[in-house]
Amino acid sequence: MSESNRTSNPVKRAIRQQVVGMFNDREQGEAPVVRSRNALFAPTSVAWRVHGDVASMMAGGIASLLLQMLHPGVLAGVWDHSNFRADMHGRLRRTARFIATTTYADRSAAEAMIRRVRSVHDGVKGHLPDGTAYQANDPALLAWVHVTETHSFLDAWIRYGEPWMSRADQDRYFAEMALIGGALGAEPLPRTRAEANRLITGMRPALRADARTAEVARLILHPVAANRLAGLPGRLAGQAGVDLLPRWARSLHGLSPSPLRTPLVRAGTLGVAQALRWAFR
Template sequence: MDPSRSPSNGIRQSIRRQVVGLFNDPAQGEVPIVRSDDALFDRESIAWQVHGDVASMMVGGITSLLMQMLHPAVLAGVWDHSNFREDMHGRLRRTARFIATTTYGERALAERLIQRVRTIHDHVTGELPDGTPYRANDPALLAWVHVTETTSFLAAWVRYGQPLMSAADQDRYFAEMAVIAVALGAWPVPRSRSEAEAIIMQMRPQLQADARSAEVARLILQGGRRTILADLPRKLAVQAATDLLPSWARRLHGLTLPPFQRPVIRAGALGVAQTLRWAFR
């Protein structure tokens, strides 16, 4: 029998089509990013490894969003200047496409996208409910977004992709991703795991949860009829992301996860991750 016509191959192709559809909007003429030998990172980079695993990036992405929304100014920028309440899937897709482009796309394309994001951020300004002004291009806010993304992506990769990842390779990941953070105007920028953890600890006194962060968390966790999690068991993906959150962040969000559930959640998420790797192999 022709291997290309086997039932397993049909399943693999179906999974691939659905996942590709999640990250690319045909109405906008989007197609998957082509991996370039002239990207910001080379093929042997840690970033190529971490960002190439769909399942762990999805889980890490949810975790990073939940952490980001605990900063009042980051939350305000999203609340005041985006349509996330009507199109959460679109927002997640754009974030995923930014990561894919800056990781794998041609250098010139990545640099243009970074500049475009900086230009958009120039117009994202406003006031917090207490009257404190904010601006999206504030280096400290950009640093918070960067450090929550990188720590969450890496944590998900270590848990579901490479549990024995060396400390040196983990530090190398942060050193590589500093290129993107600096280009976006973030400061301070971590170049090791310990530096990233130190920045998070320094930011913790500024973090809080309120009615607006609860609403964003509800939208992220409950999803909708059209969500970037459509091809993962949604509840499992959300639980895996909640499990990945630092305990203090779970407490701020009021999220609970009984310890006896964690082995089941992790086993299920690992199974989904292995299925997606099989489909894209």
């Protein structure tokens, strides 16, 4: 088949357009992120490999959000300073765009994106219901957001893209992503999987769930009908995200996937992943 026939395949084109629309706000003039040879990471990096798979990144992104919301400080920042009730998809889209820009775009665009996020964080501060002060630029809070994202993205990629991934490459991924976490001000930063596991374990005593956590989780897993993620792929990504959570995190959220449903969720997500890879190949 010729190159023109491959690129003109209407099914491929429709899938690509749908995915591009999900992750780029056309009303805001956002164009798809273009890969650059002058990116923060080289094309041979593990980050390019892990972050290039749409289906696993969607599942990993949802898992990371569910983990992040278990920290009272992160939850308060979302609750007090965002319109998540009306635009949960927007939060997911902005996270995806940040990851894509800092992984693939020209270094200048990536650095500008990091500066913009730090500037936004400057205004995210307040008090928890018990009166404890919080601020989004707290290095420990940033470290929790960083480790939950990297851990979830990597686990999703291993499950749906590269189950044979070596431990050396897994450690390399955390070491690479420490560049982004450090630029955002996170501390401490895991540079191996073992360090990431220890950081998550050490944070567990501070984690909890309440009615606000439940509302955010509900909106993540059951987006409103007008949301582009409200179709079957979005609901499937939500279930795949829950499946990626550690058992203790599912317990805190009150989520317990059915043993009979889990194989169907994994098979369905793998099918979506293969379809997306075919469409973008």
